[in-house]
Amino acid sequence: MEKAETVEEFYKRINHNTSKLSLHNVGLGLGHFNIFPRAFCSPHTNYSRRDYYKVSYIIGTGKLYYANQWIHIDRPALMFSNPMVPYLWEAESPEQSGWFCLFTEDFIQHDERILSLQDSPLFKAGARPVYFLNEDQQEEISSIFRKMQQELHSDYVHKFNVLRNYLHLVIHEAMKWCATDRFEKPVNxxxxxxxxxxxxxxxxxxxxxxxxxxxxxxxxxxxxxxxxxxxxxxxxxxxxxxxxxxxxxxxxxxxxxxxxxxxxxxxxxxxxxxxxxxxxxxxxxxxxxxxxxxxxxxxxxxx
The missing domain is CATH 1.10.10.60 (Homeodomain-like)
Structure with missing residues (x-):
């Protein structure tokens, strides 16, 4: 098992032009955010932790191994990757599409009203990482990811605030779709x-x-x-x-x-x-x- 992969190591692994890193780095201590089509993904990844969060909209089939479990992804799904948990992806279908965004906790925590993602229902240790989507949910998530991609390449001076809001929107949409009892507070x-x-x-x-x-x-x-x-x-x-x-x-x-x-x-x-x-x-x-x-x-x- 390898040590947690850093953001910089991720860019080297996908052969992304690291000189562009600064273009997508919020900078000034505000964390890092970027979004990619899933065409950047390798069909097979190493079983390891990542030193960053990922939210992936997966279109394509494959198996996700995490901790000592695995899930067969055979229809469009939303995946939340926790830095605390190692995972491995094995693609099955030749066509793999969708998007994924990666970000550091510093990026999401720039909003001081937000609690640690480790304590959130979607990212906390032991949470289920994959949620399958119906057609309406697929349309909603596709729209948000397209807006993220468009905003990232815009010249708007506050674009990272917009991106942070889009990311929160994805997270809250997923929380609404999950069974409500999954997020109830302890009763005693x-x-x-x-x-x-x-x-x-x-x-x-x-x-x-x-x-x-x-x-x-x-x-x-x-x-x-x-x-x-x-x-x-x-x-x-x-x-x-x-x-x-x-x-x-x-x-x-x-x-x-x-x-x-x-x-x-x-x-x-x-x-x-x-x-x-x-x-x-x-x-x-x-x-x-x-x-x-x-x-x-x-x-x-x-x-």
Missing amino acids: ASVRITNLFLDLLERQFPIDAPDLVVQLRSPKSFAHQLSVHVNHLNRSVREVTGKTTTGHISDRILKEAVALLRHSDWNISEIAYSLGFEYPAHFTSFYKKKTGQSPAALRKSIV
């Missing part, structure tokens, strides 16, 4: 503390380098971080999810282990240490107990 303290726990758990991943180590691995450490008693945390998580706090932690560590074994070239000892195991043998024992096979066996099966 148990739901609130459980959501905080799950979000804190997810924010530890993905692990980008072997020298990075998972810090929170026990219910007690999470309770300390959340300033609650561990018994209160355990009761809340079990009440809301029907699953123990320890179960959530071990399942998420297993999920990351599978991703690293499949998509990184780190050796098993490096994976073990990065996941917080003191000895590789402890990791092997944990993995075999969870899956019925050793980490080495999984590695051999995908070679």
